[in-house]
Amino acid sequence: MTTSGERLQKVIAKSGITSRRKAEKLIEDGRVKVNKKKVTELGTKVTGNDVIEVDGVPIEREAPKYFLLYKPRGVISSVSDEKGRKVVTDLISEEIEERLYPVGRLDYDTSGILILTNDGDFTQKLIHPKYELDKVYVAKVDGLLSKEEVLQLKKGVVHEGERLKAVKSRMLSADKSKKKCIVELTLHQGKNRQVRRMFEALGYRIDKLKRERFGPITLEGMNPGQYRELNPHEVKLLLEESQQNVK
Missing domain, CATH: 3.30.70.580 (Pseudouridine synthase I, catalytic domain, N-terminal subdomain)
Structure with missing residues (x-):
């Protein structure tokens, strides 16, 4: 270990075995060793010459892909x-x-x-x-949303007691004869089945859903x-x- 180099939790996260936050918990719980010595202090610096073990298993420092x-x-x-x-x-x-x-x-x-x-x-x-990274989805919806309902997706809806909202929402197209429409949503949240649940909260079903942009x-x-x-x-x-x- 050294005063230079990278922080231990960051190196563990870069190895691909877990996130940095969970790596910090592993260190605090005494499950990490550097050069056979238990390390519990966050911010400990390591270099490429140090041997890092998590639960007794050496981590592999893969090049990031x-x-x-x-x-x-x-x-x-x-x-x-x-x-x-x-x-x-x-x-x-x-x-x-x-x-x-x-x-x-x-x-x-x-x-x-x-x-x-x-x-x-x-x-x-x-x-x-x-980090508020934009995630843009396009939903083909069974039904025709009103302008107020499209706006409501941005204001927020409640589904099973959880408040869900989009950063942006807009109607891309509407087919009145088939009673179908296409709606674009931009999210920062990433909750389970969020887009589908938002439309369910308004009484609509999504036929197809695609994420078209990530940042x-x-x-x-x-x-x-x-x-x-x-x-x-x-x-x-x-x-x-x-x-x-x-x-």
């Missing part, structure tokens, strides 16, 4: 599923050896943009509500099931945008 996936419907946003259903990491080539996991989640029946990484610190900066990143030029590695500039843009509105 960042991928963009166009998640299709019918795929679980996880690295495993007890029911044997297809998960997002099944769509990634076996040639990629890093232990990737999704940044946040998209519902089983929701398609769209999903980022995968092995960088826990990066993940925390993208999904925590305090500055879009799915331009991609088809469902495709993925690509984010370039350094895109990673930088994501981090910069996540820091703009930190409270």
